[in-house]
Amino acid sequence: MSRFWNKLVSTLDPYVPGEQPRIQNLVKLNTNEHPYGPSPKVLAAIAAHTNDSLRLYPDPTALVLRQAIAKRFDLTPEHVFVGNGSDEVLGHAFHALLKQDAPVWFPDITYSFYPVYCGLYQIDFRAIALDDQFKICVNDYLPALGAEAVLGSANRALGAGASSSVVARAGGIIFPNPNAPTGCASPLADVERIIAANPNIVVVVDEAYVDFGAQTAATLIEKYPNLLVVRTLSKSHSLAGLRVGYALGQPELIQGLDRVKNSFNSYPLDNLALAGATAAIEDEEYFETTRNAVLHSRDALTVGLQSLGFEVLPSAANFVFARHPDYKGADLAAGLRAKNIIVRHFNKPRIADFLRITVGTDAQCAQLLTACREVLTAIK
Amino acid sequence: MSRFWNKLVSTLDPYVPGEQPRIQNLVKLNTNEHPYGPSPKVLAAIAAHTNDSLRLYPDPTALVLRQAIAKRFDLTPEHVFVGNGSDEVLGHAFHALLKQDAPVWFPDITYSFYPVYCGLYQIDFRAIALDDQFKICVNDYLPALGAEAVLGSANRALGAGASSSVVARAGGIIFPNPNAPTGCASPLADVERIIAANPNIVVVVDEAYVDFGAQTAATLIEKYPNLLVVRTLSKSHSLAGLRVGYALGQPELIQGLDRVKNSFNSYPLDNLALAGATAAIEDEEYFETTRNAVLHSRDALTVGLQSLGFEVLPSAANFVFARHPDYKGADLAAGLRAKNIIVRHFNKPRIADFLRITVGTDAQCAQLLTACREVLTAIK
Numbered sequence: 185m186s187r188f189w190n191k192l193v194s195t196l197d198p199y200v201p202g203e204q205p206r207i208q209n210l211v212k213l214n215t216n217e218h219p220y221g222p223s224p225k226v227l228a229a230i231a232a233h234t235n236d237s238l239r240l241y242p243d244p245t246a247l248v249l250r251q252a253i254a255k256r257f258d259l260t261p262e263h264v265f266v267g268n269g270s271d272e273v274l275g276h277a278f279h280a281l282l283k284q285d286a287p288v289w290f291p292d293i294t295y296s297f298y299p300v301y302c303g304l305y306q307i308d309f310r311a312i313a314l315d316d317q318f319k320i321c322v323n324d325y326l327p328a329l330g331a332e333a334v335l336g337s338a339n340r341a342l343g344a345g346a347s348s349s350v351v352a353r354a355g356g357i358i359f360p361n362p363n364a365p366t367g368c369a370s371p372l373a374d375v376e377r378i379i380a381a382n383p384n385i386v387v388v389v390d391e392a393y394v395d396f397g398a399q400t401a402a403t404l405i406e407k408y409p410n411l412l413v414v415r416t417l418s419k420s421h422s423l424a425g426l427r428v429g430y431a432l433g434q435p436e437l438i439q440g441l442d443r444v445k446n447s448f449n450s451y452p453l454d455n456l457a458l459a460g461a462t463a464a465i466e467d468e469e470y471f472e473t474t475r476n477a478v479l480h481s482r483d484a485l486t487v488g489l490q491s492l493g494f495e496v497l498p499s500a501a502n503f504v505f506a507r508h509p510d511y512k513g514a515d516l517a518a519g520l521r522a523k524n525i526i527v528r529h530f531n532k533p534r535i536a537d538f539l540r541i542t543v544g545t546d547a548q549c550a551q552l553l554t555a556c557r558e559v560l561t562a563i564k
Numbered sequence: 565m566s567r568f569w570n571k572l573v574s575t576l577d578p579y580v581p582g583e584q585p586r587i588q589n590l591v592k593l594n595t596n597e598h599p600y601g602p603s604p605k606v607l608a609a610i611a612a613h614t615n616d617s618l619r620l621y622p623d624p625t626a627l628v629l630r631q632a633i634a635k636r637f638d639l640t641p642e643h644v645f646v647g648n649g650s651d652e653v654l655g656h657a658f659h660a661l662l663k664q665d666a667p668v669w670f671p672d673i674t675y676s677f678y679p680v681y682c683g684l685y686q687i688d689f690r691a692i693a694l695d696d697q698f699k700i701c702v703n704d705y706l707p708a709l710g711a712e713a714v715l716g717s718a719n720r721a722l723g724a725g726a727s728s729s730v731v732a733r734a735g736g737i738i739f740p741n742p743n744a745p746t747g748c749a750s751p752l753a754d755v756e757r758i759i760a761a762n763p764n765i766v767v768v769v770d771e772a773y774v775d776f777g778a779q780t781a782a783t784l785i786e787k788y789p790n791l792l793v794v795r796t797l798s799k800s801h802s803l804a805g806l807r808v809g810y811a812l813g814q815p816e817l818i819q820g821l822d823r824v825k826n827s828f829n830s831y832p833l834d835n836l837a838l839a840g841a842t843a844a845i846e847d848e849e850y851f852e853t854t855r856n857a858v859l860h861s862r863d864a865l866t867v868g869l870q871s872l873g874f875e876v877l878p879s880a881a882n883f884v885f886a887r888h889p890d891y892k893g894a895d896l897a898a899g900l901r902a903k904n905i906i907v908r909h910f911n912k913p914r915i916a917d918f919l920r921i922t923v924g925t926d927a928q929c930a931q932l933l934t935a936c937r938e939v940l941t942a943i944k
Contacts, residue, residue, distance in 0.1 A: 186816035188766050188790060189823075193660045198826035201624050212620075221616025230836065234610045236601025238805040238840070240592075241798070244581050268648055271829045280573045304827040386568050410568060418621070425618040425835035436566035443569075446578030447684040449651045455805035456610070456836045460618070 192306070199300045202528050211525040211551050213542040216393075216503050218422035220477065220545075222460070223470035226423070229463035230456050242458055244450045249458050252465040253430055257402045262435040265442065266461075268452040270392055270416035270429030273441070275301055277358075277412060280444040281386040281437065283307045284355030291320055293535055295364045295390065310354070314534075318366045318497055318505075322374045325357055326381040357382060360390040362398045365530065365540040367499035369398035376401070379408045386437065388412045395420035395475055396482075397500030402432050409434045419502055420475055421464040428453060428461040478502050482543045488553040489541075492560060503542045505535075511563065513537040519559035525552055572686070579680045582908055591905040591931050593922040596773075596883050598802035600857065600925075602840070603850035606803070609843035610836050622838055624830045629838050632845040633810055637782045642815040645822065646841075648832040650772055650796035650809030653821070655681055657738075657792060660824040661766040661817065663687045664735030671700055673915055675744045675770065690734070694914075698746045698877055698885075702754045705737055706761040737762060740770040742778045745910060745920040747879035749778035756781070759788045766817065768792045775800035775855055776862075777880030782812050789814045799882055800855055801844040808833060808841040858882050862923045868933040869921075872940060883922045885915075891943065893917040899939035905932055 185194060202215035250261040257263075267273040278301040282288045287308035290298050302309045312324045357378065362369040379387045379401070389401045391413055402413050412433040418424040431441060445452065453461070464471070486496045486504055494506040507513060513536055517529035520539075528540040541552065565574060582595035630641040637643075647653040658681040662668045667688035670678050682689045692704045737758065742749040759767045759781070769781045771793055782793050792813040798804040811821060825832065833841070844851070866876045866884055874886040887893060893916055897909035900919075908920040921932065 186820060187764070188661055188817055189820040190660065190663050192663070193820045193823050196823045196827050198823050199830060200826075201621070201830040204621055204623050206623075215621055217621065218619045221619050226618070227614050230614045231611065234607050234614070238606070239598045239601050239802040241581070241584055241595055241597065241804040242807070243584050243586075268829060268832055272832070275828045280570065281568055283570050283572070300827050304824065384567070422619040424621040427622070427831055427834040437568055440566060440569045440573045443573050443576045443578050444684065446580075447576045447680050448655045449648060450579060450581040451807055452648055452652070454807040454834070454837055457834055 192304075196303050197300065199297045203526060205526065209524060211544065211548050213544050213548065213552060214526040214528045214540075215424070216419060216501070216542045217424045218419060218474065218478065218502065219481070219543070219548065220422055220474045222422040223464055223467040225467045225470070226460045226463045229459040233455050233459040238455055240455075242451045242453060242455050246453055246458055249453070249462045249465070252462045253432075256465055256468075257432060259402075259405065259432060263405060263432055263438060265431040265433075265438045265445070266453060267429050267431075267445065269418060269427040270390070270414050271297060272452060273414050273429045273431050274388075274390065275304070276441050276444045276448075277386075277388055277414065277431065278302065278307060279305050280440045281412065282356035282358060282388065284385065286353045286355030288356040288358060289325065289354040290358045291363060293318065293363070293366060293532075295360055295392075296530070298358060314363075314366070319368055320359055320363060320370050320374070322370070322377050325354075325378045327353065354382065354385055356386045356388070358388040358390060360392060361401070362393050362396075362500040364393065364501065365503070365528065365535070365538070366497050366505050367393070367501040367503055368497055369500035372399035372401065376404055379404065379411050383408075383410055386410050386412055388414060391415045393419055393501035395471075396478060396502045405432055405434060409436065412437050417461055417464055421471060422474065423460065423464055426457050426460050428457050478543050481546050481549050484546065485541070485543055485549040485552070488549065489556070492553070492556055503540050505538050505540050507537040507539070508560070511560065513539055515563055516556070516559060519563060520552070520555055523555040523558065525555050572684075576683050577680065579677045583906065585906065589904060591924065591928050593924050593928065593932060594906040594908045594920075595804070596799060596881070596922045597804045598799060598854065598858065598882065599861070599923070599928065600802055600854045602802040603844055603847040605847045605850070606840045606843045609839040613835050613839040618835060620835075622831045622833060622835050624826075626833055626838055629833070629842045629845070632842045633812075636845055636848075637812060639782075639785065639812060643785060643812055643818060645811040645813075645818045645825070646833060647809050647811075647825065649798060649807040650770070650794050651677060652832060653794050653809045653811050654768075654770065655684070656821050656824045656828075657766075657768055657794065657811065658682065658687060659685050660820045661792065662736035662738060662768065664765065666733045666735030668736040668738060669705065669734040670738045671743060673698065673743070673746060673912075675740055675772075676910070678738060694743075694746070699748055700739055700743060700750050700754070702750070702757050705734075705758045707733065734762065734765055736766045736768070738768040738770060740772060741781070742773050742776075742880040744773065744881065745883070745908065745915070745918070746877050746885050747773070747881040747883055748877055749880035752779035752781065756784055759784060759791050763788075763790055766790050766792055768794060771795045773799055773881035776858060776882045785812055785814060789816065792817050797841055797844055801851060802854065803840065803844055806837050806840050808837050858923050861926050861929050864926065865921070865923055865929040865932070868929070869936070872933070872936055883920050885918050885920050887917040887919070888940070891917075891940065893919055895943055896936070896939060899943060900932070900935055903935040903938065905935050
């Protein structure tokens with residue numbers, strides 16, 4: 185606390201990112217980074233811009249990158265917004281579009297940054313409980329069924345909501361597809377039902393992990409003016425270290441984001457990030473190859489964990505979410521950590537016994553499985 | 565307008581950055597970029613990080629960069645906050661520290677992003693008029709003299725304030741030193757008087773251009789817990805294209821900024837920006853050499869403009885702010901643009917006849933002077 189902070193600062197409960205350890209020789213499976221590096225074309229593009237031109241400001245409109253993204257999705261640059269990682273893009277979406285008179289709705293188990301944005305921008309929110317299989321229940325997000333559904337949801341939720349009263353009207357909706365940290369995907373038809381049933385509010389589909397097995401809602405953009413799709417290059421394009429995310433939507437939504445962005449920071453993407461991201465979007469072959477390698481490793485990892493007795497939720501992401509019926513999640517995470525393997529553990533209701541394990545290389549997955557076997561034996 | 569925007573978005577009046585032209589062969593003297601590229605050590609550091617490690621998230625605490633900055637100013641890393649350009653740093657400072665019950669005060673002629681942040685974060689502000697020599701009047705910022713001083717200021721101001729009533733109490737104060745776009749520096753003793761006289765509110769000194777001739781307030785940080793100094797690597801370190809800024813202050817102020825930053829974007833600086841910025845801070849010799857070259861060119865440019873009849877305000881920045889008694893600023897800017905030279909012109913009260921001209925290389929300054937001579941003759 186400080187007398188110089190305003191009231192807002194004192195009340196914030198900031199996001200805590202996964203650990204970025206400085207020690208070497210760790211098997212780092214805690215923040216869902218891609219096990220393979222970025223495309224050689226990305227590295228070449230960055231090298232080509234590492235010169236005197238760094239003295240010049242970047243293009244504040246990031247036109248070349250937006251053109252590349254637009255081309256990939258058969259949209260125009262006016263349908264594309266870019267930012268400093270999808271976290272910044274999401275922040276602007278909360279500030280510009282999801283902050284409305286009614287609360288924003290999102291799942292009770294989801295990306296834990298959403299309630300943090302609500303704190304920052306003073307937005308009421310309502311956490312809608314996932315079902316017992318940790319799936320998003322479409323009916324809970326349909327206003328015609330709203331009051332009843334949310335009552336049902338409130339009975340399932342374990343204290344994760346911002347308010348206790350039943351609110352039948354959403355001011356905005358956001359959910360990841362696939363969801364995090366569960367990895368479970370919603371079928372595109374379900375996603376469309378939510379968008380179509382809420383034509384007067386913005387529905388944000390956070391597709392950070394979509395390339396690993398879910399269907400993108402980007403194909404619905406021309407049909408629904410209330411749809412915003414948010415994506416990142418951090419995961420499937422192996423560029424967590426470059427900080428580039430983007431949003432796709434009809435131009436009026438993009439213009440809303442632009443107005444907030446241009447009232448905050450004219451140039452959130454530096455020259456090197458612009459060059460590298462453009463090359464990453466354009467190199468579809470490398471993207472496919474490395475993505476498929478991860479999918480292959482995920483299958484093997486899932487089978488391996490199941491053979492050790494783990495329950496593994498069906499994953500459409502580059503991680504698996506798994507629990508063992510006989511062990512506490514915190515104990516397993518600590519045991520793995522002692523063996524220099526770090527995974528993510530969330531000490532939260534309903535998911536405290538799960539581990540979120542990033543899909544690494546086949547060698548890393550094998551190390552993880554060996555370590556799990558040893559930990560299970562040791563703490564039996 | 566869009567029905568999906570909230571009220572805030574509709575009311576915003578976003579910042580308009582200087583043009584970043586895509587055509588070649590322009591003499592670009594409009595956005596105060598350094599005429600010389602960054603240190604070769606910066607380019608080498610970036611190259612050393614352009615590899616597979618881009619798949620990994622950056623250090624969210626940016627510790628290595630903060631250590632380098634702290635060392636330069638004889639402070640600790642706990643005194644240092646870093647962000648995606650000083651614009652992002654300033655944005656967080658407005659959101660966390662300058663948003664208070666009373667309005668924030670800043671000069672009427674100053675960095676035009678300040679009122680934009682006030683719009684974004686819904687902060688009342690009061691624009692305090694510069695004097696007739698375009699200098700900041702210290703007395704206007706001293707609360708003991710407040711009511712009287714602000715009344716005097718209100719008589720000078722030309723409609724730039726947010727409110728018309730006289731407000732004698734500030735919730736926060738921010739001003740650049742040297743000021744922009746005037747380039748005029750305040751002596752450190754004047755800056756200290758403002759900080760010392762306002763011990764209960766945060767005073768932000770925006771030192772974007774300080775390395776070109778003003779005295780830094782960083783030396784006062786241990787003495788004043790209410791002082792925040794904001795700086796950038798965009799200007800004197802030739803890294804506008806890398807987007808790195810920072811703030812210096814006592815740890816409680818830095819923690820306030822951290823809380824907002826960590827509620828918005830965990831990793832605003834990418835791996836390459838962290839590496840390049842650290843190398844730039846550490847290469848003091850290159851910094852001195854290139855800075856001194858700019859100072860030398862500025863002297864020659866000033867003399868040259870004066871010999872053409874321009875009034876040139878005394879500059880402590882890497883630009884000059886100049887007007888000609890016989891010509892309109894807009895006409896001069898258009899005439900130069902027709903000769904492929906771009907300078908910045910602000911169509912605003914009191915300064916509409918000024919041009920803000922970045923100090924380029926000696927060759928660029930000579931081109932500018934030749935073009936000015938031709939334009940003056942042509943539109944006589």
